[in-house]
Amino acid sequence: MGVYCFGIDVGGTTVKCGLFQADGTLLEKWEIPTRLENEGGEILPDVARTILDRLSEKGISRDEVAGAGLGIPGPVNDAGEVSCAVNLGWGQKAAARELEELTGIPSRAGNDANVAALGEAWKGAAEGARNVIMITLGTGVGGGIIVNGEIVSGHHGAAGEVGHAAVSRHETEKCNCGNKGCLEQTTSATGIVRVAKRELAACAGESSILRSLPELTARDVLDAFKAGDPLAVRVVEKISRRLGSSLAIFCCVTDPEFIVIGGGVSRAGEPLLECIRKYFRQYAFGPCRETPIVAAALGNDAGIYGAARMVLQK
Amino acid sequence: MGVYCFGIDVGGTTVKCGLFQADGTLLEKWEIPTRLENEGGEILPDVARTILDRLSEKGISRDEVAGAGLGIPGPVNDAGEVSCAVNLGWGQKAAARELEELTGIPSRAGNDANVAALGEAWKGAAEGARNVIMITLGTGVGGGIIVNGEIVSGHHGAAGEVGHAAVSRHETEKCNCGNKGCLEQTTSATGIVRVAKRELAACAGESSILRSLPELTARDVLDAFKAGDPLAVRVVEKISRRLGSSLAIFCCVTDPEFIVIGGGVSRAGEPLLECIRKYFRQYAFGPCRETPIVAAALGNDAGIYGAARMVLQK
Numbered sequence: 001m002g003v004y005c006f007g008i009d010v011g012g013t014t015v016k017c018g019l020f021q022a023d024g025t026l027l028e029k030w031e032i033p034t035r036l037e038n039e040g041g042e043i044l045p046d047v048a049r050t051i052l053d054r055l056s057e058k059g060i061s062r063d064e065v066a067g068a069g070l071g072i073p074g075p076v077n078d079a080g081e082v083s084c085a086v087n088l089g090w091g092q093k094a095a096a097r098e099l100e101e102l103t104g105i106p107s108r109a110g111n112d113a114n115v116a117a118l119g120e121a122w123k124g125a126a127e128g129a130r131n132v133i134m135i136t137l138g139t140g141v142g143g144g145i146i147v148n149g150e151i152v153s154g155h156h157g158a159a160g161e162v163g164h165a166a167v168s169r170h171e172t173e174k175c176n177c178g179n180k181g182c183l184e185q186t187t188s189a190t191g192i193v194r195v196a197k198r199e200l201a202a203c204a205g206e207s208s209i210l211r212s213l214p215e216l217t218a219r220d221v222l223d224a225f226k227a228g229d230p231l232a233v234r235v236v237e238k239i240s241r242r243l244g245s246s247l248a249i250f251c252c253v254t255d256p257e258f259i260v261i262g263g264g265v266s267r268a269g270e271p272l273l274e275c276i277r278k279y280f281r282q283y284a285f286g287p288c289r290e291t292p293i294v295a296a297a298l299g300n301d302a303g304i305y306g307a308a309r310m311v312l313q314k
Numbered sequence: 315m316g317v318y319c320f321g322i323d324v325g326g327t328t329v330k331c332g333l334f335q336a337d338g339t340l341l342e343k344w345e346i347p348t349r350l351e352n353e354g355g356e357i358l359p360d361v362a363r364t365i366l367d368r369l370s371e372k373g374i375s376r377d378e379v380a381g382a383g384l385g386i387p388g389p390v391n392d393a394g395e396v397s398c399a400v401n402l403g404w405g406q407k408a409a410a411r412e413l414e415e416l417t418g419i420p421s422r423a424g425n426d427a428n429v430a431a432l433g434e435a436w437k438g439a440a441e442g443a444r445n446v447i448m449i450t451l452g453t454g455v456g457g458g459i460i461v462n463g464e465i466v467s468g469h470h471g472a473a474g475e476v477g478h479a480a481v482s483r484h485e486t487e488k489c490n491c492g493n494k495g496c497l498e499q500t501t502s503a504t505g506i507v508r509v510a511k512r513e514l515a516a517c518a519g520e521s522s523i524l525r526s527l528p529e530l531t532a533r534d535v536l537d538a539f540k541a542g543d544p545l546a547v548r549v550v551e552k553i554s555r556r557l558g559s560s561l562a563i564f565c566c567v568t569d570p571e572f573i574v575i576g577g578g579v580s581r582a583g584e585p586l587l588e589c590i591r592k593y594f595r596q597y598a599f600g601p602c603r604e605t606p607i608v609a610a611a612l613g614n615d616a617g618i619y620g621a622a623r624m625v626l627q628k
Contacts, residue, residue, distance in 0.1 A: 075601065131469050133567075145567055147461050154569020155445050156601035164599040165566040169559060177600055245483060249560075252479040253447075253459055253567040255468025285478040286491055287389065287470035 002066035005311050006051055009071040009112060009303030010034065010043060012087035017050055018304035022066055022312060024123050029304060040089035048102035067106035067311030070095055071115035071303040075157030080109035083157060108310045112303055114151045114160050116262065117144025119306030125297040126258035133256045135162055137265035141184040147254055150313060167246045187243045189218035189265055196221045196235045206231055222268040236275060244279025251288040262296030316380035319625050320365055323385040323426060323617030324348065324357060326401035331364055332618035336380055336626060338437050343618060354403035362416035381420035381625030384409055385429035385617040389471030394423035397471060422624045426617055428465045428474050430576065431458025433620030439611040440572035447570045449476055451579035455498040461568055464627060481560045501557045503532035503579055510535045510549045520545055536582040550589060558593025565602040576610030
């Protein structure tokens with residue numbers, strides 16, 4: 001087992017890189033741009049180059065490196081093969097094997113949301129927990145499932161895709177995925193704005209801070225909720241009920257030790273979490289009722305932590 | 315690794331026992347009564363005795379036995395400790411350790427529904443699959459989650475308790491667990507009768523085979539559905555929609571290779587399964603849409619198979 005490892009989180013704009021000690025100490029982190037030309041064909045060579053540069057700079061030999069882990073925005077199977085990653089221009093790609101061939105360092109790859117969940121379970125909000133559900137509320141809703149300390153990828157690489165759980169059977173509008181009623185449609189940043197606009201239209205006579213804003217954002221809705229604006233409070237209660245009741249359902253599947261909530265929306269902090277917890281407890285199966293719901297702790301670094309952890313588990 | 319192992323499925327009335335070869339060949343099965351006196355204190359000594367008797371009968375030495383697995387009707391953690399098993403009269407019990415001390419044979423214990431799922435994934439309807447969701451539709455609704463070929467127990471031993479996923483947010487009656495809207499309330503044998511009675515009351519003017527029956531059972535409802543009785547068809551469509559949409563949600567968590575449906579209700583066979591599949595496909599996230607939904611294949615033997623498998627994984 002090497003004493004160092006790399007955690008690499010490949011995003012659509014930048015690639016976040018971390019050099020870790022095997023005990024999880026982050027020694028250094030940096031970013032390189034994600035070059036999208038040639039159908040993303042430059043990305044892995046760029047990653048390989050930055051890894052090898054760092055090694056020679058630090059005078060670290062390859063033998064001292066346990067491996068390099070990759071977080072990828074798309075479905076990845078247990079063999080580290082990507083079936084597609086639209087934001088990178090990738091179709092099918094044996095990402096882990098390619099990086100291994102380019103660097104001579106053992107590599108693994110996982111879906112970025114899954115990898116972030118592993119990071120939070122290793123060194124973040126659920127540090128040391130072996131069974132975790134993480135949900136990331138951003139532009140969309142992603143998630144990651146950890147069981148026995150490892151990422152659950154799923155047979156089609158779709159495990160943890162809790163944003164596409166069709167929990168609102170009466171929804172009439174379509175989700176980006178083509179289905180109707182996905183959790184993402186009400187609890188993503190976009191979803192929150194959507195629910196707020198519906199409520200504003202339905203209660204046209206009611207005054208609200210939100211009416212004066214030119215372009216409504218999820219942050220506006222959450223700020224108005226925290227300021228006690230009655231309409232915004234109703235919107236956030238609605239969203240929290242949907243999320244809390246959905247988390248209660250997910251807990252009947254894997255019964256985690258922690259539920260971690262990440263992503264931009266989670267920055268609304270304790271007032272939002274407390275609202276989600278209230279509905280979670282209402283719908284949760286008895287033994288899971290007190291499962292802690294906590295905010296993610298590693299922010300944008302969750303991906304590099306999780307990617308590094310993956311290779312230490314080889 | 316021994317060449318033999320025992321699979322023991324402890325029920326409220328009988329204990330089912332199986333002697334297996336390590337390759338999964340069932341050599342012999344038998345039952346002993348479950349003695350409930352002394353708060354179930356006789357059960358494990360009885361199990362130990364029947365195991366040791368069988369060994370001496372067959373001239374098998376303990377060294378040749380890989381272990382004995384126990385399926386228990388209650389929550390069991392990864393250490394084989396039961397927190398309670400009402401039907402056996404047990405409170406907290408270190409079941410695996412006790413059986414090990416009584417027999418001198420390595421032992422493991424798991425929840426009976428989880429163990430049955432492992433049996434189906436080993437030698438049953440999902441033979442060889444490493445990622446399975448099984449749901450058992452009986453008097454109640456149980457379930458088991460298999461990931462990476464192993465049972466997911468959960469932090470509180472509640473993983474796989476999909477019958478208590480609160481999927482019907484508008485339900486007004488209480489489930490046995492105290493919550494409202496559990497999947498069990500509509501899709502167990504009891505639930506099916508409940509939904510049918512509601513439909514009969516709501517459509518009082520409509521004729522139906524079901525009206526002539528003195529004491530309605532789930533089997534009556536499913537038989538009338540297969541005979542094309544319009545009211546029974548509506549009831550089964552309603553139940554199948556609830557079950558299919560719930561399975562679609564569960565798949566977003568662990569994304570299994572197979573969904574296995576067991577229990578008495580599943581004996582209604584292909585017409586019921588086809589109805590469940592139709593709704594599953596309607597609500598499933600794209601990559602999971604074609605996940606096969608199959609009937610359990612091992613019947614009452616799933617428990618002894620799964621219990622045996624557990625000890626081979628030690």
